[in-house]
Amino acid sequence: MDKFFDVALIPQFLATLIKYLPTTLYILVVSLLLGFVMGVLIALPRIYNIPVLKQLAIVYTSFFRGTPIIVQLFIVFYGIPILTALVNVDTTRMDPLYAAIITYGLSSAASIAEIIRSAINSVPKSQTEAALSIGLTQRQNFFRIVFPQALKQATPNFWNLIIGFLKDTSLAFSIGVMDMSGRGETLITSSNHSLEVYVSLAIIYYLVALVLEATFKQIELRLKRDKANTRTIFEMIRQ
Template structure:
């Protein structure tokens, strides 16, 4: 049991936790950037229906969307060094943050690949065919017709993924990574004021998540500023469909 609740500790702990915010944000930023690269590469075989690679990407996506991130962290942290030993690569002395970022990147990549695929497929195929009919090639049709609409559709999906990734980083302390949650464990153990520690931590996460949400909302509004009400309504319908396809695991299925 902790000590009697004291509101002053909530205020005192916030700056101490914020001193580790850069580590949390570094994990989020690194995993999202790498996840975008992984997600794009994984989405391509399914978008272009490449037989063997399509099946590999389906297995990858199903695994990382269908297992808890905590289990993935342990598998990467304990399993990756053993696998790399087979090719004479020793990563046993690598910083724990390396394994954390690898795990979160692979996890994010699975969801981002589904977001990319859902956003591209949500664009009306008739518009692409119309672009071909006026002489555009595949690259022009994609960059001028598909990509702008897919970006607008994917913003809410991407926002959800980034915020979820931010909150999931709280599990990195289980491997000994000293980010904000890890620091909160140390503060709680040292002072026995656990409730105050977690209130401070939750306030920080809430403020960051709300700020990110507003930033993404602003970006979405900027992208959609030229839409008519009818087009906006249609786009929101496609966004809802794309979001559902992204967040609901589909084991053994795929387009």
């Protein structure tokens, strides 16, 4: 049973929990980088209607967007040792941190793929037609014309995704990752002051989210200024 609420404990818990913030941010950054690379690869078959790969991408996206992240964490954490055992590799002692990164990477890839797909589809087809008419290849058109515009279009959705996954990392403790939430659980066990611990965690997560939002706002303002100086493919043709 919890002890009586003691607000004086919150600064103490904050000082303890903040030391584990780098682990939380490490999971977030590495998994999102992995998710971005995978997301691009998953989005392309659907954009260009590649047989079989398109259907696989749809199933992948549907599964990871339709199942809870905590379920995915347990599937990956307990599934990796079973899969690696098939090739005589023992991963039963693998650090849970890696399982968490893999899970969040796989999960974020599904959402990122949808963001990229919708952003690329929002680029006018006339841009591609104009690029091809001046001799650019399909690959040059994608990487030099379509993809840069799509990324700018997708940035607001990317920001929302990052904030969402920041909060989702709090579930990594369920497979034994010692991040802020994991340390919070040990503090609850040793102190019997669960409310103070959760309030402290809420404060840290909220402050990090505010910093990220302010950073994203500055990036968006810069992108808008750059957009005014960016030439479209039509302007290139006119010259």
